[in-house]
Amino acid sequence: MHDLIQLHGVSKNYPLPDGSQYPVLQDVSLSIAAGQIVGLIGRSGAGKSTLLRCFNLLERPERGSVQLNGQELTRMPAAQLRRAREQIGMVFQHYNLLHNLTVYDNIAFPLRLHERLNPPRLAARVSECLDIVGLSARAGSYPAQLSGGQKQRVAIARALASRPEVLLCDEPTSALDADTTRSILTTLRNINQTLGVTIVIVSHELAALSQLCHRIVVMDEGRIAEQFDPADTARVRHTALGRELAFYRSEAGLAASWAGVQHA
Numbered sequence: 001m002h003d004l005i006q007l008h009g010v011s012k013n014y015p016l017p018d019g020s021q022y023p024v025l026q027d028v029s030l031s032i033a034a035g036q037i038v039g040l041i042g043r044s045g046a047g048k049s050t051l052l053r054c055f056n057l058l059e060r061p062e063r064g065s066v067q068l069n070g071q072e073l074t075r076m077p078a079a080q081l082r083r084a085r086e087q088i089g090m091v092f093q094h095y096n097l098l099h100n101l102t103v104y105d106n107i108a109f110p111l112r113l114h115e116r117l118n119p120p121r122l123a124a125r126v127s128e129c130l131d132i133v134g135l136s137a138r139a140g141s142y143p144a145q146l147s148g149g150q151k152q153r154v155a156i157a158r159a160l161a162s163r164p165e166v167l168l169c170d171e172p173t174s175a176l177d178a179d180t181t182r183s184i185l186t187t188l189r190n191i192n193q194t195l196g197v198t199i200v201i202v203s204h205e206l207a208a209l210s211q212l213c214h215r216i217v218v219m220d221e222g223r224i225a226e227q228f229d230p231a232d233t234a235r236v237r238h239t240a241l242g243r244e245l246a247f248y249r250s251e252a253g254l255a256a257s258w259a260g261v262q263h264a
């Protein structure tokens with residue numbers, strides 16, 4: 001498995017109203033292997049979303065390097081960066097769908113923008129994505145006619161439309177109830193297993209992450225506090241969150257309740 005994403009020495013500050021700088025990311029280095037599901041967890045404000053958004057340069061670090069397949073994104077000219085970003089799909093907490101467009105047209109939107117597919121190929125691609133998320137019957141619906149979980153499925157289908165290598169998910173289930181969360185995470189796991197898409201997910205759902213992820217990265221105050229394989233329950237964790245995640249993984253009753261998202 002090769003490293004798909006590599007961050008080296010990434011630092012970023014946000015300016016504060018008093019003119020000082022808030023160090024949101026401090027010298028973060030992280031490698032994500034192709035085909036993995038990696039969870040980013042940490043307290044509110046730890047810098048998880050900012051780090052995730054550095055992966056596709058939605059946020060530009062002030063220092064450090066961001067590589068996708070060995071290509072340095074921070075030095076790419078705009079047109080080349082746009083093409084590289086097609087390899088990176090993104091899913092947000094609040095879905096970010098276009099409300100005046102049908103499900104079909106929401107998924108077709110990035111394809112019409114970035115890829116010159118003829119109408120039959122476009123239709124085939126949209127239908128393939130709808131199939132993956134189990135929403136083939138709702139192509140003609142508008143977002144307002146869908147539940148939260150269905151809207152997030154449309155957002156996942158849209159993120160898959162350009163057949164990306166990696167899916168960045170920023171708290172994709174935090175607006176959803178427990179059952180819907182489970183089914184969305186099962187869908188993400190299936191996407192990883194059947195399509196080989198690498199997934200990086202920011203979430204506060206500790207039990208779910210401990211079942212879903214091949215690797216957990218714990219962030220604290222803009223730094224990586226620790227990272228580990230959640231299946232490796234024997235290792236002593238250094239952070240409270242790490243210990244809590246290990247507990248979920250080892251707790252038989254809870255593990256059984258998450259059987260739908262357990263690794264085979």
Ligand SMILES: Nc1ncnc2c1ncn2[C@@H]1O[C@H](COP(=O)(O)OP(=O)(O)OP(=O)(O)O)[C@@H](O)[C@H]1O
Pocket residue numbers: 014015024042043044045046047048049050051
């Ligand atoms: N555009 C911005 N300008 C200034 N400060 C920001 C900006 N975006 C985020 N911050 C601050 O940076 C810190 C880290 O934010 P970030 O959203 O990355 O954290 P997080 O770990 O994802 O938190 P949460 O779990 O609450 O979403 C927070 O203190 C936040 O207020």
